[in-house]
Amino acid sequence: MDDPAILRAYLISLGIGLLIGVERERADAGSAGLRSFALIALSGTTAAWLARESGTPWLLPVALLGVVALWLAADLRDPEHARDPGTTTGIAFVLCFLLGAMLVYHATYIAVAIAVVVTLLLYFKTELHGITHRLTREELLSFLQFAVLAFVALPLLPDRGFGPFAAVNPARVGQFAVLICAMNLCGYAALRLFDDHRAVAITGLLGGLVSSTATTLALSRQTRGAGVPPELAALGILLANQTVLLRLAVLAGIAAPAILPSLLPVIAGGLAGGLIAPLWLWRRLPAEQPEVAMSVTNPAELKAALGFAALFALVLVVTAAAHHSFGTGGLYAVAAISGLTDVDAITLSTLRLFGGGQVAAATALGVVLTAFGANLIFKLGLVAGIGGRTAARHVALGYLLSMAGLLVGGLLPVRPA
Incomplete structure (x- = not known):
């Protein structure tokens, strides 16, 4: 490494050490601050640089053993100040050395990212302990099942097409099933952080990550049984719908990034239009708002993951057959039907066709918007039938504004990527 490069490595190394050290100092972690x-x-940076320049790779592990020995000796020599002799600070100590060494080997971004994650894990010790104590045995089992699916079963799936039109690729189906479950799991974990009762706005935003349909159903019921005002329930339902749009953008970015230049203006228009009604409802709400309880199924359960995989495989076959037999019109028909209950499966199957060059970007956008619109109609029916006409009126206005924003976004000129 030339002088400017090694100087940069030393400066970043100092920053990493100070970042982790500030947290350990705050935690009063004994002799290591x-x-x-x-x-x-x-x-770590110095040892890695010397090992690389001198051609003696054994120097790096020897230096690591030396500093660990010095740290242990300091705690043994002054036990009164060794207030945190546990493994956490020791592991952070070793990681800090290795992160400093990584900078010499041009792994700057990875080293900085790991340093930030390590600091967050150390800082949020109390909150993380609280989360683990609040998880039930069934939830822990579901998380373990999800981990087995994602890291053990998924790599074993064959990566080739099966079935009619070779539409079902088990590896791709498994990847997207794990992706959807992971997104749902993030929303479920966020909901669990707020105990059993949450403000309606938070319930809507986070509940939409898990299931916008389940959120709509829960809030509609509580306008009757729990005394939640219709305007408040409508606010949560509309915010859940906004989360669905963000999910679609994330799915597109992962499954077919090439469609983003065409999709993002549409999503932005939908978000802008869809926020008008929630903001208006928010301004009309009283300062004191009732709490809302919502029970959602853990999306990491094996049954949920396999259920989505089966649904996705079925939609893949149906969309391939419909496109082959009826062209674009067949895709719109499938979107209108499957979108009533689930938008993710038809979105991913359409993006797969787009990625394979079988449909144009405009067609893919039209199919996704058709599924999204069908889903809105279904959820509006739930609100009208369960939550009452007042809530349905507010939700209908918000849905119309969101769809109008989507259409306006679709009419905007798109610059080629």
């Missing part, structure tokens, strides 16, 4: 972690990160 701000200066110790800054020095250990610089030591």
